[in-house]
Amino acid sequence: MAPDDLDGYLERARTGSASTSVPAGFTDRVMRAVHAPARRPVAFDFMSSAVASGALVGTGGLLWLGSDNIIAAAVVMAVGLLWMWLDDPFSAEMTIRLTPW
Amino acid sequence: MAFRELVDQYKRMVFAVIARSAPDRSLVEDLAQDVFVRVHRGLRSFRGDARLSTWICRIAMNVCADARQRAPREVSLDAVPAGAPPPAAVVVDPAFAELELRDRVAKAMMRLPERSQLVLSMHYFAGRGYEEIAAALEVPLGTVKTHIHRAKQELREILEDSHGA
Numbered sequence: 001m002a003p004d005d006l007d008g009y010l011e012r013a014r015t016g017s018a019s020t021s022v023p024a025g026f027t028d029r030v031m032r033a034v035h036a037p038a039r040r041p042v043a044f045d046f047m048s049s050a051v052a053s054g055a056l057v058g059t060g061g062l063l064w065l066g067s068d069n070i071i072a073a074a075v076v077m078a079v080g081l082l083w084m085w086l087d088d089p090f091s092a093e094m095t096i097r098l099t100p101w
Numbered sequence: 102m103a104f105r106e107l108v109d110q111y112k113r114m115v116f117a118v119i120a121r122s123a124p125d126r127s128l129v130e131d132l133a134q135d136v137f138v139r140v141h142r143g144l145r146s147f148r149g150d151a152r153l154s155t156w157i158c159r160i161a162m163n164v165c166a167d168a169r170q171r172a173p174r175e176v177s178l179d180a181v182p183a184g185a186p187p188p189a190a191v192v193v194d195p196a197f198a199e200l201e202l203r204d205r206v207a208k209a210m211m212r213l214p215e216r217s218q219l220v221l222s223m224h225y226f227a228g229r230g231y232e233e234i235a236a237a238l239e240v241p242l243g244t245v246k247t248h249i250h251r252a253k254q255e256l257r258e259i260l261e262d263s264h265g266a
Contacts, residue, residue: 005202006206006256006257006260009199009202009203009206010225010253011225013225013226014225014226016117017114017117017225017226017228018228020113020116020117020120021116022112022113022116023130026108026112026134027105027108027109029134030108030134030137031104031105031108033138034104034137034138
């Protein structure tokens with residue numbers, strides 16, 4: 001690169017900086033971006049919790065069927081079911097509407 | 102100062118810096134928005150050691166550097182395979198040559214020390230005068246001139262090295 005190329009480029013950049021145009025509505029766009037609520041990462045937590053509580057209930061079920069220790073199996077199942085209930089006590093996500101309105 | 106006023110005051114400077122440093126010109130508006138989102142996030146921890154303009158200019162340069170790292174690697178058109186016949190003389194469109202020069206300078210800038218990047222960006226890309234940069238960096242006027250001269254020299258050496266490689 002010739003020395004003049006760089007000097008010329010930098011001088012053009014300097015003189016051009018004064019006439020830099022900013023798109024209309026840019027400030028509003030930034031204001032919307034900074035005031036947008038942060039997304040909550042709920043899906044992954046819910047999934048891992050559901051898998052763990054489901055595994056407890058399943059293990060309790062297998063214990064119930066495969067051994068004589070029914071009390072231990074019942075306790076494991078109860079803990080799993082309690083965990084499931086605590087995840088979503090009032091089944092808000094499971095509400096199914098059969099009517100379209 | 103309300104944040105809206107801050108955006109209005111510095112948006113032209115941010116656009117000017119990004120327009121010369123972004124890997125892709127279509128990204129300029131998105132990157133400028135990213136700069137102000139980061140400014141908004143960092144305002145609480147901004148200690149005022151640096152002037153606001155210096156701090157925002159530095160953030161703009163970091164956003165461009167991040168965007169360059171994320172951008173897919175390009176194949177250099179300068180690289181000629183060994184044994185290939187010499188290219189015929191071509192007429193280069195001045196607008197294309199300017200874009201290519203802009204890209205080469207932006208890449209070379211990323212290899213400069215942070216201080217050199219900052220003074221060059223503020224003076225040439227953001228159009229700030231020597232006095233303004235001296236006040237922002239809290240150094241004497243002569244130091245700013247020396248910094249800019251030295252930074253330009255370093256930039257030229259990097260460009261010559263990369264062209265010769």
